[in-house]
Amino acid sequence: MIYLDAAATTLEKPSQVARAMAEAVQTMSSPGRGRYPASRCAEETTFRCRNEAAELFGVPSPEQVIITSNATHGLNIAMHSLVKPGSRVIISGYEHNSVLRPLHAVPGVELVIIDAPLFDREEMTRQWKQALRQGADAAVCVHVSNVFGYVLPIKEIADLCRCHGVPLVVDASQSAGVLPLSLRELGAAFIAMPGHKGLYGPQGTGLLLCGTDTEPLLRGGTGSASRSREMPEELPDRLEAGTHNMPGIAGLLEGIRFVRRCGTEQIAHHEQMLVRRAAEKLRKMDGVRLWYDETGSSQSGVLSFAVEGLDCEEVGEALAEKGVAVRAGLHCAPLAHQTVGTQEKGTIRLSPSVFTSGGQIDSFCRCLQGIIRDSARF
Amino acid sequence: MDVLLLMAGSITHAQRMAAMLENRGLRASIARAPAGVDPRGCGYGVKIRRAYGTQALDVLRHAGIKVRGIYQHDGEAWREVEL
Numbered sequence: 001m002i003y004l005d006a007a008a009t010t011l012e013k014p015s016q017v018a019r020a021m022a023e024a025v026q027t028m029s030s031p032g033r034g035r036y037p038a039s040r041c042a043e044e045t046t047f048r049c050r051n052e053a054a055e056l057f058g059v060p061s062p063e064q065v066i067i068t069s070n071a072t073h074g075l076n077i078a079m080h081s082l083v084k085p086g087s088r089v090i091i092s093g094y095e096h097n098s099v100l101r102p103l104h105a106v107p108g109v110e111l112v113i114i115d116a117p118l119f120d121r122e123e124m125t126r127q128w129k130q131a132l133r134q135g136a137d138a139a140v141c142v143h144v145s146n147v148f149g150y151v152l153p154i155k156e157i158a159d160l161c162r163c164h165g166v167p168l169v170v171d172a173s174q175s176a177g178v179l180p181l182s183l184r185e186l187g188a189a190f191i192a193m194p195g196h197k198g199l200y201g202p203q204g205t206g207l208l209l210c211g212t213d214t215e216p217l218l219r220g221g222t223g224s225a226s227r228s229r230e231m232p233e234e235l236p237d238r239l240e241a242g243t244h245n246m247p248g249i250a251g252l253l254e255g256i257r258f259v260r261r262c263g264t265e266q267i268a269h270h271e272q273m274l275v276r277r278a279a280e281k282l283r284k285m286d287g288v289r290l291w292y293d294e295t296g297s298s299q300s301g302v303l304s305f306a307v308e309g310l311d312c313e314e315v316g317e318a319l320a321e322k323g324v325a326v327r328a329g330l331h332c333a334p335l336a337h338q339t340v341g342t343q344e345k346g347t348i349r350l351s352p353s354v355f356t357s358g359g360q361i362d363s364f365c366r367c368l369q370g371i372i373r374d375s376a377r378f
Numbered sequence: 379m380d381v382l383l384l385m386a387g388s389i390t391h392a393q394r395m396a397a398m399l400e401n402r403g404l405r406a407s408i409a410r411a412p413a414g415v416d417p418r419g420c421g422y423g424v425k426i427r428r429a430y431g432t433q434a435l436d437v438l439r440h441a442g443i444k445v446r447g448i449y450q451h452d453g454e455a456w457r458e459v460e461l
Contacts, residue, residue, distance in 0.1 A: 034410070223389065225419060226420040228419075
């Protein structure tokens with residue numbers, strides 16, 4: 001199989017991820033539950049995971065690294081902490097449903113959507129500046145669009161939010177492990193990310209980096225402050241109720257170590273090179289429409305395209321039959337499609353990982369060419 | 379007793395304290411807080427030798443790591459002390 005759906009989940013993982021998970025099942029209970037070896041082993045693994053993440057993402061202390069079950073979980077905590085009924089919230093026009101749905105659930109939220117054109121970072125920054133002038137209770141912005149691979153000007157947006165005293169939540173679902181990302185440098189209130197994409201950890205893991213006060217989303221046992229009916233004030237316990245996913249954390253730790261060994265710059269370079277290679281071939285095919293930043297400056301390792309006269313889902317299915325895994329449709333991000341004008345038909349998205357080769361991209365292109373050719377016969 | 383218990387807010391906080399002290403060559407071990415020390419229950423702290431108390435607190439203060447309380451066993455019970 002040629003797996004080109006890393007933007008959903010990186011299926012191929014470093015071998016040490018599965019090994020660490022299998023070992024954790026047999027040897028670890030949960031952190032902070034006792035001084036016996038299984039709990040201590042869980043504590044040490046969790047602490048290492050927080051530390052590795054803190055170093056990779058410029059977090060001042062490991063307590064500020066919250067282990068979540070995915071980016072959606074982290075985003076929900078972040079928005080629950082900042083957004084109240086009637087809040088004014090600014091978001092980009094490229095947000096995922098993991099942002100839209102939690103905001104929609106809060107009564108009376110005034111949503112300001114920055115719908116600047118694709119790959120136009122200047123216009124995006126200008127519109128954020130304008131919207132922030134009127135103030136806001138919170139801002140939420142995706143770092144990289146999960147549909148188009150568009151790298152938003154997050155540093156500029158973060159600077160503007162800081163200047164206006166507006167807490168910023170960054171959705172780093174597509175950038176964590178691929179692009180430089182620092183809580184300290186951005187001065188963001190929260191950065192949420194999955195463990196199972198660019199960090200090469202298992203599904204069911206994620207991280208929330210906290211730069212401000214928090215409000216728990218879940219309440220329950222933490223192995224600490226047990227007499228209190230309130231959740232502890234201290235992070236990470238405040239946001240981590242219940243038994244930890246130790247196999248997941250052990251796997252995530254190995255994933256993060258792998259990313260740090262490879263280097264995010266190398267990973268980004270590899271994925272962008274593959275996307276460029278795909279784009280060069282796709283643009284030569286009849287009827288293929290690409291959403292690609294020709295300058296390369298705001299394009300990450302995610303690429304959307306469509307084939308004239310063919311339904312995206314049918315192309316996705318035809319590719320699957322030929323052993324190529326891509327994602328077609330709206331990618332849980334109807335707002336991004338609406339911003340770009342692809343909400344009616346959707347797109348087909350390919351997203352390689354560090355394990356994808358140039359040869360696999362070429363094979364995918366040959367498969368697609370075959371599908372287009374076959375469709376022309378009918 | 380020649381042991382001090384430096385109280386932490388969470389197991390992660392205790393781990394950070396212990397790691398910082400160990401990095402500076404000061405032996406430190408994580409311990410569950412004995413009954414009565416942490417009124418909130420199920421607390422964590424770091425045990426160090428009394429002789430290193432001032433030095434340990436300096437290291438933690440310098441690193442910006444807060445200590446929630448300092449306890450020493452007086453033969454009967456753990457009691458809060460000041461250094």
